[in-house]
Amino acid sequence: MTKSSRSRAGSVARRSSCPVACSLDLLGDRWTLLIARDLFRGLTRYGEFLAGPEGIPTNILADRLVRLEQAGLIKREPYQSNPPRHAYTLTPKGSDLKPVLGALAGWAMRHMPRVQADKELAAALRS
Amino acid sequence: MTKSSRSRAGSVARRSSCPVACSLDLLGDRWTLLIARDLFRGLTRYGEFLAGPEGIPTNILADRLVRLEQAGLIKREPYQSNPPRHAYTLTPKGSDLKPVLGALAGWAMRHMPRVQADKELAAALRS
DNA sequence: ACGTGTGACTTGCATAAAGCAAGTAACGTG
DNA sequence: CACGTTACTTGCTTTATGCAAGTCACACGT
Numbered sequence: 475m476t477k478s479s480r481s482r483a484g485s486v487a488r489r490s491s492c493p494v495a496c497s498l499d500l501l502g503d504r505w506t507l508l509i510a511r512d513l514f515r516g517l518t519r520y521g522e523f524l525a526g527p528e529g530i531p532t533n534i535l536a537d538r539l540v541r542l543e544q545a546g547l548i549k550r551e552p553y554q555s556n557p558p559r560h561a562y563t564l565t566p567k568g569s570d571l572k573p574v575l576g577a578l579a580g581w582a583m584r585h586m587p588r589v590q591a592d593k594e595l596a597a598a599l600r601s
Numbered sequence: 602m603t604k605s606s607r608s609r610a611g612s613v614a615r616r617s618s619c620p621v622a623c624s625l626d627l628l629g630d631r632w633t634l635l636i637a638r639d640l641f642r643g644l645t646r647y648g649e650f651l652a653g654p655e656g657i658p659t660n661i662l663a664d665r666l667v668r669l670e671q672a673g674l675i676k677r678e679p680y681q682s683n684p685p686r687h688a689y690t691l692t693p694k695g696s697d698l699k700p701v702l703g704a705l706a707g708w709a710m711r712h713m714p715r716v717q718a719d720k721e722l723a724a725a726l727r728s
Numbered sequence: 729a730c731g732t733g734t735g736a737c738t739t740g741c742a743t744a745a746a747g748c749a750a751g752t753a754a755c756g757t758g
Numbered sequence: 759c760a761c762g763t764t765a766c767t768t769g770c771t772t773t774a775t776g777c778a779a780g781t782c783a784c785a786c787g788t
Contacts, residue, residue, distance in 0.1 A: 493719070494706050497708055501705070503629060521765070528619070534746065535766090554633040573708070577700040578625070579621050587619055631775090651736090659738085661776075686736080730788090731786105733787105736778080738779100740777105740779090743777100746771100751766105751770105751786095753760105
């Protein structure tokens, strides 16, 4: 992230033309889909994401927000100018990740021990 | 991976009790779900995974196969004893990832340019 | 019996990403 | 005008990724 970094409708290196591989090129890491989850729950501000129970490191959050914006999954809009503050929200492309999050959550509920069902989240992912 | 490593019904560190976070603790990286994809397509042997178009490094493949087995998503069974060779197949827990792969593939088809629809894979994920 | 080949890994090392702590900038509030 | 808040950056250490090469067990041809 040398200079502006908040530019370029970005596509990073793509490993193959397989749809699963392409999705994972963008979403396949420990944090990206967790930020998406928070957006589905209605969070919009940097500090809100940072405060989540998983404790995402601040530099990684900043990096992922830039990437997600470059990829067109979220948009960043000022909600006040003074001091300048921005709200992050899902674009249609980002909102369409709902089935992915829903499937991941459903799988964990069925197969992983000691996961906590979150009614609010479940509702947001069902909608 | 110091000694045996193919033991322990493993659970690694869990960041929170959120179902999405728990899934991503296990599946949230660039390769794990790609191996799952290959398994859904019917591949079973080490060399077959290695030969995929994405070119997974051999040490990472070995590591992920151990993790997936420890997590109970796949099982490793000898299909001949001489030389000893093993086949990797999905357990029910692993097969239940189908909606996750399906959602990822569907999202990429709808939103990413130049992805190649794979009829064989689509059929396996629909089934 | 002996060299060649193949499948399934392991090991060593370089590079890249993740994670932590601390720092900065712009403002609002007492 | 010192102090707290929000939203980030920067620097540095640790962990993970990726590449190349090596190993091991056996099958096969000669």
